[in-house]
Amino acid sequence: MSFTTKDILNGLEQAREAGFNDPSLFPQVVRQVLNFVTNDDILIKYWCSTFLKDVFESDTLKYSDKVDLAIDTMESLIYLSNVEDLKIFKHVIDIAITIFKLVFQFVAENDGCEDVWANLNKLKMSLTSKFNGTWPLKDSDDEEKDRFRNLLSKIELIKFIIVVIDYQTYSNSNVNSFNCRMVNINHSLIKRDAIQAEATSLLNNLLDIFKNDVLVPPLINPVIIQLSFLMKRKDQFVTKILTVIENFETHEKLQSNYQTIEEFKLSRKYVDRIIRIFLIHLQKFKLIPGDFQSSMNKKVQVLIERGDEIRRKNIVDPSPLDENIKKVKFTGFANFSKKVKSLEYKDLYSLNDESNQLNFDLSTLPPQVLVTMIMTAMRKVEGKRLNKALDIVSERYKYALENQEELKNKRIKLGMDDEDDDEDDGVTNYDTKSVYNLPPPKELSFQEKREQINMIIRNFFKLSETNIKEVEEAKQEEGINKELTKIAIKHWEKKSWLVILTRLATRGMRTIDSNDHSIDNDKNSELSDLIRNALMDFFLENIHARIDLIIEWLNEEWYSETVYNELKTKNEIKLKYMKEYESGNITDLDYKINEEFEKLDIPTPIYDKWSTKILTSIIPFLEANDRKIFIRLLSDLPVLSPQLVGQIKSLCVDPVRSKLGFLSIQYLLMFRPPVKEACLDVLKQLSEIEDSKEEAEKLLAKFSA
């Protein structure tokens, strides 16, 4: 049985209530909840983070219980710190602050607990390492932009980092909270030099913010405020911090590409004010050493004057001094959206400002010029920047794949069909009155046609292998409609491919208008023969299973050829008598045509050729017991020429298969009167051969009468 998120949350909520109401149950409840931290559902993870925050901030627990729980919670917290969720991460930082304090003191007092110390360091690393990035957000396309992104996590992380620095360095002044001095100097885990060095590097990292070329008040101001706290506790850092402040000047900073000039001017004002408050605060607490006194006093004075000056003016109004403001060199992309607006390459790849597109079609340049341009660009581009650009394009591509339908719909809704796009592309001289034609398709060369036909053949044979669900034949209408609606393919069936392929070979490759002896026609019949050969090979692969196929094909072959030749012959006759008809010598043209036509035999050379080929090919492979399929073939072929019948002779003289041969002849004599003469001829010939003499004479006696 699986529980829904709601069930689990309800259960957790009840446990929480029990824990907060009964302190004796609390540790047990917390440990149970820790099992849910790794639940797949983000809602449950979030619930756990909220719960843990409340637990460690509450006063319900005994100190010793809290320390135990802090130790037990570390692993879950490390896990949660790597969950990509801002709300959870914010909670994690707050929980980590309490846990760090509790566990650090525990290790200080309990030398030898390597595992606990290792986990604490892992937790510390997991958090402090995230300060310079934008975790849990993904980095953007531009480092400069990232300085303004996810300030929330950074502001929260500053708290944690300050706690670490506080705990990992000794305090000279009297403090009533933990002081690193109290740790046994020979502690096997807490090595003073190492932890102090680490703390110093964390502080250096914080102070690096002052060296950024851009100003980010929501980040720099909270650092300044936390420094006021740190300076009171750690006089060893005073010089370092004041040196940084001394060298810091908001008016030397650059305007970011991600802030307006008004925002930049306000930023300078806001940071200046906090520095001023900070310095006056330090003066009040006598935290500025003698050698910094004069420079700091001067700085305060400058800031006060600057503040008064600003007060007199409207800061957001343009001022002549604005000209002195310099901007950071832009290294990002103007169009960095990871969502494409339409399913067009233009939108997929364009990283430039859309409103500022060069009205120039690069595709008009010769390829070699383009190649040179690309090579030069590739050599000049910074690897990191290229990667960022490719990241954006790949994200867009993913988005397009995931939202294909939506993007298509959007196009329809906006009426963005292709014609509109063309207009967008800058075709300004579009004339609605003139008629535009697509360029005629390029004629395929014979070689290309051959390739296409071969591809078509392969595709059709592939189709023959697929299984198609049979569709039940709809009840046919009676009467004349029945004939009118008669078509070869009503539904796509298993054998439909054959109908199309054979018709392509026959009717598809020539028309009545084409000249029989033209080059085109010859070429086309060559293409037809490609299909015919393929069909024959296909049949020969398995004659027993594919006999139906060959019958159908040869029937189509005969039928289409007969119709074609009949029409052609009639046209020729008509042409012959046309003049006489026009001069009045003949009154009934149709009668005359039919009269002449009746006298003629319509030849079917293609059918003859291929039916002979088929028989010649299969007869050597027939076995004594292939009676059924062979007789079937002989009975279902539309026409049997004397040559075809003659082929049976070879069977009759074969001692093993003579029975099959004579049986076939007997069948034809009985059921196909048009070939009776041909059969009798064959029998006569056989009667002159010793081995078949007896059987032949028997049949001759019976049928020649």
Added chain:
Amino acid sequence: MSETIVKSEVKVPDSLKICTVCAANNNRSMEAHRQLRDAGYNINSFGTGNSVRLPGPSVDKPNVYEFGTPYEEILNDLMSQNNRKTYEANGLLHMLNRNRQVKTAPEKWHLNSYAGKFDLVITCEERCFDSVVDDLMYRLGKGQSENEVSKIVHVINIDIKDDNENAIIGGNGIVELVNMIHEFRRNNKKEVDDPSENILEDQMMKILTEWQKNHSHLQTIYTVAYY
């Protein structure tokens, strides 16, 4: 003539915990307090001065009260003085009459730990802003138990001239800014290209710049601090 305090009801369900701060917690912070309360926000107000100083019969003779002295009491005291006409003319009586309908007494910022932690502190004078930030620096690490973790607070100064009319104009501006911040927080459920667009701390400078452009006469200062 005791009038009951209009019970402050938080009608904005997602209201941040806000407070307004001026020197005496009488004029600017109280006008903004009233307006924000009427708009339904969770609002308190404080003063950063050493004591409550109100205009007296002359510039060198102000009326001085301790923080915590009820507005009603101050009003009665002023009414009992000979200069009642002056106080009526300069709006002092009107102001106190309004105040006693908002809350009982002026409160001192530095002693406000009983009120809990605020998400948004709006000061009405640069001096008060300095005082609040200085105090927040002082509070860091002081008197905090090991359990206590400081939280983020946004401190904004909106410079308002200390008179009746400007207090009302300033109050309007404050309500507008508070609305903008809450509107942003409500909108941030929507899906955006970059999640940063939904983070208040990332967008606060943009919000303030926009507001400042429309209120050039109300100059601002802003910082993120810890509480």
